Amino acid sequence: MKLATLKDGSRDGQLVVVSRDLKTAHYAADVAGRLQTVLDDWAFYAPQLQDLYDALNAGRARHPFPFDPKHCMAPLPRAYQWADGSAYVNHVELVRKARGAEMPPEFWTDPLMYQGGSDDFLGPYDDIVCASETFGIDFEAEVAVITGDVKMGATPAQAAEGIRLVVLANDVSLRNLIPAELGKGFGFFQSKPATAFSPVAVTPDELGDAWRERKVHLPMTVHWNSKKVGQPDCGTDMVFDFGQLIAHICKTRNVRAGSIVGSGTISNVDRKKGYCCIAEKRMLETIEDGKPSTEFMKFGDAVKIEMFDAQGHSVFGAIDQLVAQP
Incomplete structure (x- = not known):
């Protein structure tokens, strides 16, 4: 699974799932908006993000968009x-x-x-x-x-x-x-x-x-x-x-x-x-x-x-x- 945080004007940004080839991404807000939230309860959130990641790589994600690393925070x-x-x-x-x-x-x-x-x-x-x-x-x-x-x-x-x-x-x-x-x-x-x-x-x-x-x-x-x-x-x-x-x-x-x-x-x-x-x-x-x-x-x-x-x-x-x- 690959994860990134996009700049959105806030201190903590917006969590996204990124495709294996780094070409597309999908907002993870329906699962968790921030990476720290996921880390705090990994066993609960990680499987849901993995499902989204699998769907993104298989071309089944509902709202993918081009991934641009220049828009990323850490x-x-x-x-x-x-x-x-x-x-x-x-x-x-x-x-x-x-x-x-x-x-x-x-x-x-x-x-x-x-x-x-x-x-x-x-x-x-x-x-x-x-x-x-x-x-x-x-x-x-x-x-x-x-x-x-x-x-x-x-x-x-x-x-x-x-x-x-x-x-x-x-x-x-x-x-x-x-x-x-x-x-x-x-x-x-x-x-x-x-x-x-x-x-x-x-x-x-x-x-x-x-x-x-x-x-x-x-x-x-x-x-x-x-x-x-x-x-x-x-x-x-x-x-x-x-x-x-x-x-x-x-x-x-x-x-x-x-x-x-x-x-x-x-x-x-x-x-x-x-x-x-x-x-x-x-x-x-x-x-x-x-x-x-x-x-x-x-x-x-x-x-x-x-x-x-x-x-x-x-x-x-x-x-x-x-x-x-x-």
């Missing part, structure tokens, strides 16, 4: 929680190596995670608005999951049962603000502006064999100013799967329906796969040449993030954003 325009991990330890290792720091061994056994702002997500075509280029504007292509309720103390297997939907994310970072914030010893805040999400959220079964081991085994394609800069495989080198990431949160608290949990920047050890954030490119340059040569994003720059299945079909639609001044 699938969940605001969420109860946005927790972003760093499951690709290769990425973390490069960061530390670039500044000559050893990586603590526990980074391989205990996930890194921060809690970001969840009150103001961006739609897939919304601009990345930033006050200054000097902040070091960077994209970060990620996979994320949207959960139902997961109880405190859940094991990774139990936590994975709470996964309802899968999305793509652009977790924008302002790299030049990060060092001072981390230096305070209290984590990210100003250096992590609004995150953007793919136009469509999909249930894991839509991914077929690509959803296994609680991971997405498909490449993430990233274009920066129309040039392909990365296509790493999301299932490769993911040290912590989504069950483990959710269980990490559940160690001391419940996770409630409508929480979003991110994978962190996709990163493969194989350098030929390119990069999903500029910082990683700069890290490699620093390691090889002693200093970075690639600059961060400028006003007017474009980033496009998309995932294709084995047949070359877009699964979630694209995140396609421009960097803009306020």
Whole structure:
């Protein structure tokens, strides 16, 4: 099943069901008007939405209309929680190596995670608005999951049962603000502006064999100013799967329906796969040449993030954003 939220002038938008080929959609108002409503009672609403999805794909839906991702908000325009991990330890290792720091061994056994702002997500075509280029504007292509309720103390297997939907994310970072914030010893805040999400959220079964081991085994394609800069495989080198990431949160608290949990920047050890954030490119340059040569994003720059299945079909639609001044 594929779901999206269309802009309608409200904070939470209008829920629609989207066809598998992303060409048509159907309003879901007769079932539920908002995605959060569905997540709050998944067992009741999801089968009804699945029936509508099946009818839409079979050409039996009563009022289909052309689907335009440019009219989309984030699938969940605001969420109860946005927790972003760093499951690709290769990425973390490069960061530390670039500044000559050893990586603590526990980074391989205990996930890194921060809690970001969840009150103001961006739609897939919304601009990345930033006050200054000097902040070091960077994209970060990620996979994320949207959960139902997961109880405190859940094991990774139990936590994975709470996964309802899968999305793509652009977790924008302002790299030049990060060092001072981390230096305070209290984590990210100003250096992590609004995150953007793919136009469509999909249930894991839509991914077929690509959803296994609680991971997405498909490449993430990233274009920066129309040039392909990365296509790493999301299932490769993911040290912590989504069950483990959710269980990490559940160690001391419940996770409630409508929480979003991110994978962190996709990163493969194989350098030929390119990069999903500029910082990683700069890290490699620093390691090889002693200093970075690639600059961060400028006003007017474009980033496009998309995932294709084995047949070359877009699964979630694209995140396609421009960097803009306020």
